[in-house]
Amino acid sequence: MxxxxxxxxxxxxxxxxxxxxxxxxxxxxxxxxxxxxxxxxxxxxxxxxxxxxxxxxxxxxxxxxxxxxxxxxxxxxxxxxxxxxxxxxxxxxxxxxxxxxxxxxxxxxxxxxxxxxxxxxxxxxxxxxxxxxxxxxxxxxxxxxxxxxxxxxxxxxxxxxxxxxxxxxxxxxxxxxxxxxxxxxxxxxxxxxxxxxxxxxLIQGHQGKPVPFKLDPDNPITMGPLDLYDYYFEHKRQQxxxxxxxxxxxxxxxxxxxxxxGRNYGDGLIEPYRLDDADLAAVCLGSTAGTTKTVVDHLRKRGVKAGLLRLRTYRPYPTQEIRAALQNVKAVAVMDRSHSFGAHGGPVFHEIRHALYDATIQPHIVNYIYGLGGRDMPPTLIQEIYTSLQRIAKTDQVEKPVQFIGVRE
Amino acid sequence: MASQWKFTTKDLAEKPEILISGHRACAGCGPATVYRQVLKAVRGPTIATNATGCMEVVSTIYPYTAWSIPWIHTAFENVAANAAGIETALKALKKKGRLKQENVDVIAFAGDGGTYDIGIQALSGAAERGHNFLYVLYDNEAYMNTGIQRSGSTPHGAWTTTSPAGRVIPGKPEYKKPIADIMVAHAIPYVATASPAHWRDLMIKARKGIEANGPAFLQVIAPCPRGWRYDISRTIEIARLAVNTCVFPLWEAVDGEYVLSAASKVIALKPDRKIPVRDYLKAQGRFRHLFTPEFEHIIDEIQQIIDRRWKRLLKRCNM
Known part of the structure; x- marks a missing residue:
């Protein structure tokens, strides 16, 4: 405390x-x-x-x-x-x-x-x-x-x-x-x-001695030089x-x-919410997680084993942590508040799938593109997502892996 | 103070080189000479920043550097913002007692592409905000680093790879943008033009720009043998001819008041010393196509525009 x-x-x-x-x-x-x-x-x-x-x-x-x-x-x-x-x-x-x-x-x-x-x-x-x-x-x-x-x-x-x-x-x-x-x-x-x-x-300066990594007239260094095929790649590797x-x-x-x-957000990378024994999981970022938590609580009261994974740190991408958090659920709905046109799903969806590729048992994963341009994401729509996850878990089948939700089609 | 420093050859010889040898500039490179002269005029601890361009490329290929003062390059269009960032950080650190030096000067270097075209927004913004730094424009009148493409600085009629000397359109149809006047219109404390042929004048102006209390802008004509198509031995000669033809008159504007510099003042007082533009154009291959019966009238047009601009300048200088 x-x-x-x-x-x-x-x-x-x-x-x-x-x-x-x-x-x-x-x-x-x-x-x-x-x-x-x-x-x-x-x-x-x-x-x-x-x-x-x-x-x-x-x-x-x-x-x-x-x-x-x-x-x-x-x-x-x-x-x-x-x-x-x-x-x-x-x-x-x-x-x-x-x-x-x-x-x-x-x-x-x-x-x-x-x-x-x-x-x-x-x-x-x-x-x-x-x-x-x-x-x-x-x-x-x-x-x-x-x-x-x-x-x-x-x-x-x-x-x-x-x-x-x-x-x-x-x-x-x-x-x-x-x-x-x-x-x-x-x-x-x-x-x-x-x-x-x-x-x-301190970094190694031009004369080989340690110098502070900044523009300092006492210890001059050159920053942002032309850097071609002989060193550029190493610098990118260092990043x-x-x-x-x-x-x-x-x-x-x-x-x-x-x-x-006295405040913590999961481990700083991901924040699982009622996920330990969950069968159904939503994944989202940002303020939608707040709404989703109340939906999860509501579903739990009805006996539905729902949970949420909020991604807090998106880069670096916490692949291992995500896999550990999601690999025991039956169905995952990834909520993307952006879209990659022509890519068959949003960016978070693709990367959640990537994280689960190496899982021993792969849950079903579906994608919901939502809330573009500030379109509201009310609890009722989030509830719909969990309802579809229930259906997927029950039938063991995914009909439409990528869907838009809350939009006139 | 500039007045206390004489800029004699003895002074210059004693001052260490800041842009040291080993850089990869072409033989006869105008900009490299301009840099050397500007950097001879620094007054103390200095940080330099450079827009993308020839001089960034030739002076810093990793793991080598020709810079013996701290130097940073980030992109093409933002060197004025970079200088503003350095100056602001120095101000903040000084205020908090975390700057070792009593004073650190900031110089931004950019070519004409990085100044007239893609960089003018950042330059105008930094000038309006009054950041204290010297901006040096090395003006070689085209995008030389990418292979001689026209810029807002390329003069009328000049051949470049994107304003070729075609059968219908002989070189660049537009005229050179009056960048230094645009900077004077920003109401900054110091603006000047300079030529490496008049090196003492250039250095004194660079020093005045450094010492000005606010943004200073120095436009330097920087002939490029590759792009202008002349022999590498003639760079300084052409930089002098630009002044003596009034193609590139030398002046300074202190707090907006225009004053002709000595080399151009002589011409103002003795107009017979003004050399015809034709001689300047003749010396450079980029104007060769104008010396044909079909396009010769363009030379007269260029003479007219140069005369008109010269007259306007004399008026501004109350001459």
């Missing part, structure tokens, strides 16, 4: 993020407004203009420059935060790869919003799902409390010398970004003790090694934070 007295504040998801950044001794924030991320930058602007933080806050002219600035500020040794979503994240696409390739531990909040066209400002996961291969750690949160907690953890994860990878923390547009919740916040000094100062690791180290770091940081705050 937590020993520290925490304060309960009424915060939206965006406000919870801004509050965490305020407490985390961030040196530079560079950001560009996009609905529904705007409250993050608005609140942070207030902290700056009221003298509550000594962060250098720069309102840039585009998301491309927001991340470009964040990257080089981080390379200069600063702790850096930015935030975006949807078209803004898409505009950052090029620099996402450069940031992870330069091993700049930038932390970014993403309010998950649909991509154009048609233009739509509401929630789905299309924006961040397409960036899952960009070399960033991805954490999807269920509620505003977790948004606050995860931003604080993200700085520790990103800046850890075994990872040195940028981290994006995803919160659902409007459902979380604009909805007030009671959020427990830690005292400033407890946050500062937890996040600490940014630690710059994968860092990703392989990341689950341990994420779990350690998560557990340390849990001891401090």
């Amino acid at each position: 937590a020993k520290i007295k925490q304060e309960i504040r009424a915060l939206s998801g965006d406000e919870a993020v801004a509050y965490a950044v305020k407490q985390a001794d961030v040196d530079v924030v560079a950001a560009y407004p996009i609905t529904p991320q705007t409250i993050i930058v608005e609140r942070f602007s207030e902290y700056v203009h009221n003298g509550e933080v000594d962060t250098e806050f720069v309102c840039v002219e585009s998301e491309h420059s927001a991340l470009s600035m964040s990257l080089t500020a981080s390379a200069t040794g600063a702790r850096v935060f930015t935030a975006s979503g949807s078209a803004g994240l898409a505009l950052m696409h090029e620099i996402l790869y450069v940031t992870s390739g330069c091993r700049a531990p930038v932390v970014m909040a993403i309010t998950n919003r649909a991509l154009s066209a048609p233009i739509n400002i509401h929630c789905d996961h299309s924006d961040s799902m397409v960036e899952r291969d960009a070399g960033w750690i991805q954490i999807y949160v269920e509620n505003s409390q977790e948004a606050y907690d995860s931003i604080l953890q993200a700085f520790r994860i990103a800046e850890h010398q075994d990872t040195l990878l940028p981290v994006m923390v995803m919160l659902d547009a409007f459902v979380l970004s604009h909805t007030l919740e009671s959020v427990n916040v830690l005292p400033d000094n407890a946050v500062q003790r937890f996040v600490g100062m940014r630690n710059i690791p 994968e090694e860092a990703m392989e180290m990341a689950p341990r770091v994420i779990s350690e940081v998560h557990d340390e934070y849990a001891r401090l705050s």
